[in-house]
Amino acid sequence: MNARDKSGAVGASDVRGPGRLAVGAFVAWHVIAIVCAGLALPEPARGWLVSAVGPYLRATGCWEVWDMFAPNPPVxxxxxxxxxxxxxxxxxxxxxxxxxxxxxxxxxxxxxxxxxxxxxxxxxxxxxxxxxxxxxxxxxxxxxxxxxxxxxxxxxxxxxxxxxxxxxxxxxxxxxxxxxxxxxxxxxxxxxxx
Structure with a gap:
């Protein structure tokens, strides 16, 4: 049975179905993409990860470049x-x-x-x-x-x-x-x- 407040509206915690699953999957993908892009992995693993998540992060404006730091800072x-x-x-x-x-x-x-x-x-x-x-x-x-x-x-x-x-x-x-x-x-x- 759904919990309702005094106005009769269903609480946000009671929302179920494909919409909730889609939002959860999107948030999980977004967090994974940002974490993967920020990992200091050796090549070729880093190149593979960046090619997988880079286009999404650039398109959404979430791409961060950490080239200021090691191992090869700008000269x-x-x-x-x-x-x-x-x-x-x-x-x-x-x-x-x-x-x-x-x-x-x-x-x-x-x-x-x-x-x-x-x-x-x-x-x-x-x-x-x-x-x-x-x-x-x-x-x-x-x-x-x-x-x-x-x-x-x-x-x-x-x-x-x-x-x-x-x-x-x-x-x-x-x-x-x-x-x-x-x-x-x-x-x-x-x-x-x-």
Whole structure:
């Protein structure tokens, strides 16, 4: 017999049938997918697990990359910028908004933006390059400017290894190796930053 409250409604704990089973299976799959993606397994087991759960996690926005940590942390800081050539011939440098000067709460909220900009210049994300360049062009159009060319640039600065001399680790980037690579150029017809 179903337990009913005074209004006569059936309690949530009394729901049975295929709907409850489906929700339970979905929650179990989701937890298993996240745990599997986060496991530090040796290859080829890790590759097999990532290929099994990766598409689902990327599609739902739940993919986490732990490459900041061992065994192979990144050895460069990457930042996205763009050279925008205006109809007048003037060239402006646009930088993707950074996290410098933001509070911890603001940094957390902007984390996905940073991840997007870090990954944009990778060759496997080339399909997004034209849209990113058009977006930057539209930002300049909104300021009343007429962009004609947008060049996407990947700026990289080496991260010194642990135990490196103090001058290599300091805030002065002069001791560090800096590289700048234009990885995509988009020519914009007059009036078409969009």
């Amino acid at each position: 460069v800081n990457t930042r996205l910028s763009a050279r925008v050539t205006l109809a007048s011939g003037e060239v402006r440098l646009w930088r993707f908004p950074g996290l410098e000067g933001l509070s911890m709460a603001q940094r957390t909220l902007r984390q996905l933006d940073r991840q997007w900009s870090d990954r944009l210049s990778r060759p496997e994300n080339a399909a997004a390059w034209p849209d990113a360049a058009r977006y930057i062009g539209r930002l300049h159009e909104r300021q009343g400017l007429a962009p004609r060319r947008v060049e996407l640039i990947r700026e990289q600065v080496d991260i010194p290894p642990m135990g490196a001399p103090r001058e290599q680790r300091g805030r002065g980037r002069s001791a560090r190796t800096r590289r700048e690579v234009c990885f995509f150029t988009l020519e914009l017809p007059a009036g078409e930053g969009s």
